[in-house]
Amino acid sequence: MKKKDLPYTYVDSPFLVSRRQFFAIGGVVTAAIAFPAVWMRAMVKRRTAYIRARAKGLYTDDNNASVRVSHGNASVMKMYDEFAGHPLSEISEELFHTTYINRREM
Numbered sequence: 001m002k003k004k005d006l007p008y009t010y011v012d013s014p015f016l017v018s019r020r021q022f023f024a025i026g027g028v029v030t031a032a033i034a035f036p037a038v039w040m041r042a043m044v045k046r047r048t049a050y051i052r053a054r055a056k057g058l059y060t061d062d063n064n065a066s067v068r069v070s071h072g073n074a075s076v077m078k079m080y081d082e083f084a085g086h087p088l089s090e091i092s093e094e095l096f097h098t099t100y101i102n103r104r105e106m
């Protein structure tokens with residue numbers, strides 16, 4: 001038999017999708033990509049609003065406080081008189097102030 005004489009059989013490809021199915025799949029993929037972006041944007045917006053509100057509250061508390069500096073606080077001054085000596089003494093530096101240690105060299 002010649003190739004021309006063979007009966008033609010049509011087989012649907014399992015990967016062929018209709019136009020409607022293509023747009024439905026495209027919509028689902030677009031939503032799957034866009035949803036996390038929208039969620040992240042909303043989360044960052046809420047976090048930023050919280051940080052601004054917290055900072056505003058701290059500044060308000062600081063402005064309304066009667067003692068606004070640590071060396072004006074009676075309890076801190078008593079601690080220096082009885083224990084640490086004076087601000088920036090060796091004991092107070094060790095207990096109350098942070099230092100930087102380069103841990104890469106350890």
